[in-house]
Amino acid sequence: MRIILAPLRRHSLMPVLVLLQVALACAILCNVFFLAWQRLQPMLAPSGVDADNLILVDNLAAQGRTYTAAESVAGEDALRAVPGVRAASSGFGLPMVSIASIMVNLQGPTHTAVGVNAFFGKGLVQTLGLQMVTGRDFLPSEYRPWGLGASNGSNSDWDTGVTQPVIITQALADKLFGAAPAVGQLLADPDPADKSDHGYQVVGVVKHLLRNEIGLATDGRADYTVLLARNIGNTAMLSYAVRVDPAMRDIALQGVKNAIKRQFGGANAGGAQARVQTYNEKRNDAFKSSRAALWLLLGMVLAIVIVTLVGIMGLTGFWVQRRTRQIGIRRALGARRAQILCYFFAENLLIVSVGILLGMALAYAGNILLMHYYELPHLPWMYLPVGAAVMLVIGQLGVLAPALRATEVPPVVATRSV
Amino acid sequence: MFGYYLDMAIRSLKHNKVLTVLMVLAIGVGIGASMTTLTVMHLLSGDPLPGKSATLFRPLVDPDPTPERTHETPMDVMDYRSAMDLWSAHRADRQTLVVQSPVKVVAAATNVPPLMLMLLSTTTDFFPMFDVPFQYGSGWTADDDERRSRVAVISASLNDKLFGGANSVGRTLHLRNTDVRIIGVLKPWRPSPLFYMVAGGRFAHGDTADFYGKPEDVFVPFSSSLEINDGNFQQFTCWALPKIPGHLIDAPCEWVTVWVQLGDAGKAAAYRRFLADYAAQQKSLGRFTHAENTRLPNLMEWLDYNGVVPSDVHLQTWLAFAFLAICLFNTIGLLLAKFLRRGGEIGVRRALGATRGAIFAQFLMETALVGVLGGVLGWLLTLAGLSLVRRQPTPYADMVHLDVLMFATTFALSIAVSLLAGALPAFRASRVAPALQLKTQ
Numbered sequence: 001m002r003i004i005l006a007p008l009r010r011h012s013l014m015p016v017l018v019l020l021q022v023a024l025a026c027a028i029l030c031n032v033f034f035l036a037w038q039r040l041q042p043m044l045a046p047s048g049v050d051a052d053n054l055i056l057v058d059n060l061a062a063q064g065r066t067y068t069a070a071e072s073v074a075g076e077d078a079l080r081a082v083p084g085v086r087a088a089s090s091g092f093g094l095p096m097v098s099i100a101s102i103m104v105n106l107q108g109p110t111h112t113a114v115g116v117n118a119f120f121g122k123g124l125v126q127t128l129g130l131q132m133v134t135g136r137d138f139l140p141s142e143y144r145p146w147g148l149g150a151s152n153g154s155n156s157d158w159d160t161g162v163t164q165p166v167i168i169t170q171a172l173a174d175k176l177f178g179a180a181p182a183v184g185q186l187l188a189d190p191d192p193a194d195k196s197d198h199g200y201q202v203v204g205v206v207k208h209l210l211r212n213e214i215g216l217a218t219d220g221r222a223d224y225t226v227l228l229a230r231n232i233g234n235t236a237m238l239s240y241a242v243r244v245d246p247a248m249r250d251i252a253l254q255g256v257k258n259a260i261k262r263q264f265g266g267a268n269a270g271g272a273q274a275r276v277q278t279y280n281e282k283r284n285d286a287f288k289s290s291r292a293a294l295w296l297l298l299g300m301v302l303a304i305v306i307v308t309l310v311g312i313m314g315l316t317g318f319w320v321q322r323r324t325r326q327i328g329i330r331r332a333l334g335a336r337r338a339q340i341l342c343y344f345f346a347e348n349l350l351i352v353s354v355g356i357l358l359g360m361a362l363a364y365a366g367n368i369l370l371m372h373y374y375e376l377p378h379l380p381w382m383y384l385p386v387g388a389a390v391m392l393v394i395g396q397l398g399v400l401a402p403a404l405r406a407t408e409v410p411p412v413v414a415t416r417s418v
Numbered sequence: 419m420f421g422y423y424l425d426m427a428i429r430s431l432k433h434n435k436v437l438t439v440l441m442v443l444a445i446g447v448g449i450g451a452s453m454t455t456l457t458v459m460h461l462l463s464g465d466p467l468p469g470k471s472a473t474l475f476r477p478l479v480d481p482d483p484t485p486e487r488t489h490e491t492p493m494d495v496m497d498y499r500s501a502m503d504l505w506s507a508h509r510a511d512r513q514t515l516v517v518q519s520p521v522k523v524v525a526a527a528t529n530v531p532p533l534m535l536m537l538l539s540t541t542t543d544f545f546p547m548f549d550v551p552f553q554y555g556s557g558w559t560a561d562d563d564e565r566r567s568r569v570a571v572i573s574a575s576l577n578d579k580l581f582g583g584a585n586s587v588g589r590t591l592h593l594r595n596t597d598v599r600i601i602g603v604l605k606p607w608r609p610s611p612l613f614y615m616v617a618g619g620r621f622a623h624g625d626t627a628d629f630y631g632k633p634e635d636v637f638v639p640f641s642s643s644l645e646i647n648d649g650n651f652q653q654f655t656c657w658a659l660p661k662i663p664g665h666l667i668d669a670p671c672e673w674v675t676v677w678v679q680l681g682d683a684g685k686a687a688a689y690r691r692f693l694a695d696y697a698a699q700q701k702s703l704g705r706f707t708h709a710e711n712t713r714l715p716n717l718m719e720w721l722d723y724n725g726v727v728p729s730d731v732h733l734q735t736w737l738a739f740a741f742l743a744i745c746l747f748n749t750i751g752l753l754l755a756k757f758l759r760r761g762g763e764i765g766v767r768r769a770l771g772a773t774r775g776a777i778f779a780q781f782l783m784e785t786a787l788v789g790v791l792g793g794v795l796g797w798l799l800t801l802a803g804l805s806l807v808r809r810q811p812t813p814y815a816d817m818v819h820l821d822v823l824m825f826a827t828t829f830a831l832s833i834a835v836s837l838l839a840g841a842l843p844a845f846r847a848s849r850v851a852p853a854l855q856l857k858t859q
Binding site: 013014017018020021024025027028031032035062065066215236273288289292293296300303304307308310311314315317318319321322366369370373374375 | 437440443444447448451534623624625649662663664729730732733734736737740741743744745747748750751752754755758759810811812846
């Protein structure tokens with residue numbers, strides 16, 4: 001150890017520069033990994049739906065009036081009549097449809113309130129192709145109308161205080177009830193604006209269902225979605241989910257487009273703006289900016305790695321060159337090549353480790369700074385060892401070439417110019 | 419002396435090409451990254467109306483009558499009645515109303531298919547107030563606002579699309595079911611951000627790129643548009659549900675933006691009083707409950723309050739400058755390695771009478787030259803970086819470019835960084851003891 005520390009003390013400038021570079025790079029890398037993971041989580045989260053066979057219709061806007069429940073149902077019927085369509089539901093708040101999303105607060109027996117996205121619509125479990133884990137789907141008699149008049153009138157079902165059935169996801173069941181069985185449990189809605197004090201009763205649990213506010217689908221909140229037994233009517237906006245036969249996907253897509261045009265495309269109607277897209281197209285669009293951001297972060301990581309690697313190589317190379325004579329003396333005194341190699345690796349390990357320690361502190365400080373300005377959660381401590389490991393590898397790689405050159409120094413150098 | 423140092427610097431840089439290339443790369447990449455983000459930041463955070471922004475104000479009141487709902491600050495926009503009251507009072511030098519809505523547009527006697535465009539409902543003062551440039555014709559008069567004239571001003575890009583850029587004043591545009599006469603065509607106009615529509619930034623969670631969208635394509639008198647596009651208006655928020663969606667004149671909704679121009683501080687103070695008095699009067703009439711909740715921010719205060727620069731852009735700027743710091747340390751190390759290797763040369767120069775200052779100046783010249791080369795590379799990388807930003811799916815992508823100021827900043831920053839990096843190595847080089855170096859030779 002002393003043999004490593006002595007030259008570091010005597011010529012401290014070079015190691016300090018390496019150390020600072022490593023510290024900064026480590027701090028940035030930790031935060032960049034963290035930012036990238038925040039963006040990546042919603043993209044990796046399972047959707048829970050039958051993605052390949054799902055078509056979504058949205059942006060059907062009534063102009064100056066509202067669509068009635070009858071029109072909403074007529075649309076469903078028209079879509080079901082299309083060849084290749086297996087199921088169709090008029091829904092509000094659908095997967096990847098982020099124009100309108102509904103936030104509901106749920107409070108479980110543990111008194112933790114969870115903000116979730118609610119999906120409304122008849123038969124959504126079947127139409128979206130969700131996988132039931134336990135419990136059951138809504139019964140046809142359980143559906144209540146939802147829409148402008150229905151939801152806010154003083155004597156509407158929404159406000160009667162009757163417990164409403166709800167289907168939740170496995171992730172929510174775990175969060176709200178822990179190990180206890182979720183089906184049959186009651187949930188409160190602690191929304192202060194909603195004075196009706198109705199609660200929810202869990203009737204079923206589905207495996208996954210990705211929420212439609214995908215920006216919030218991070219840190220295990222991807223599946224914070226519930227289904228409510230509501231059918232759609234009296235709304236200015238309609239949207240449909242359509243599940244098609246895998247063998248007839250293309251024909252069905254064209255058929256759905258035509259059906260929407262026929263049903264809603266009259267003069268001056270909102271059908272002219274309707275968007276008919278497959279789930280995968282919608283998903284692709286929804287993650288466009290996330291993908292761009294990820295490429296940027298990846299470029300950032302590459303640039304940092306290359307610059308740091310080159311920096312360590314350059315500095316260590318110079319430092320090795322300056323100590324050619326010492327190396328020669330050590331070789332002359334009997335040190336093997338492997339020992340010289342080990343010496344430089346160990347020295348680098350020491351410098352980089354100190355740099356990493358400093359870098360971790362910097363990473364944390366940087367994260368607090370970012371949190372102060374932006375809506376970011378705390379940097380989880382797991383990122384620190386990841387950043388540290390990357391820096392260690394970079395350090396050892398950087399020292400490889402100069403250390404190999406050092407092993408080539410013949411012992412005879414020690415005898416020269418003395 | 420300058421020429422001599424420059425000559426020596428070039429020789430030295432040529433002597434060790436690998437090291438030179440590495441240093442130029444380090445500085446160039448760092449400068450490229452930080453200047454790309456800085457340029458975007460500069461474009462997004464600038465004053466959209468330099469010289470005039472301090473005279474533009476945004477009156478805000480709190481028309482929500484619900485007693486238990488107290489807001490810390492008034493809502494960003496107003497209900498129809500309050501907006502009309504403030505506008506028609508004419509207590510400011512100029513005042514205007516602004517509302518955006520989507521509309522279907524067909525041009526008579528052209529074969530362009532129907533377009534869904536954004537319609538801006540506003541009043542006569544809009545154009546002079548915000549220095550909107552006209553190519554053909556002009557805006558409408560106060561009389562047109564009064565008489566609900568069927569007239570329109572269109573954007574340069576719509577004029578290009580529909581009429582091939584020709585003077586289209588006098589031609590007819592079909593807005594939904596109504597014919598309007600074009601009386602003005604704008605020059606290309608791209609305020610950054612679209613300041614007169616900025617609202618609700620505090621609810622955007624930093625995701626504010628949408629404030630940098632393009633201006634609307636069709637401008638119509640506010641009074642006329644209420645009839646033309648009835649049913650298509652969108653509320654900012656409502657304190658109770660509107661009876662008919664899209665029809666907001668008598669709805670309990672906030673949806674109209676008001677801007678006023680007040681020439682000096684005295685007028686601003688007077689308007690502030692007027693606004694407070696108006697709110698108090700409305701409270702006594704029973705229409706307002708939170709009368710004390712009024713504000714009058716000016717344009718830049720309003721943009722700050724809404725945090726218009728997207729947090730992504732802030733974040734990237736921070737990251738890029740942290741990266742530049744890594745590059746700086748890197749360059750310091752490389753320069754140190756380079757200079758200290760030349761102990762012999764320094765010893766000879768010192769022995770021949772060069773002062774420490776001369777050695778310092780010589781090496782600083784070398785680093786400055788690295789800075790210039792790094793600046794050139796940084797400039798090229800900035801151009802590449804900006805073209806990448808232009809291909810991003812963001813609303814401001816189309817206006818990203820490198821202006822003269824940022825071009826100069828690129829080189830200034832590059833030379834500053836290289837001199838900063840070179841100061842310590844050059845100082846160390848100038849302290850080299852000549853005798854020791856000569857002896858070892």
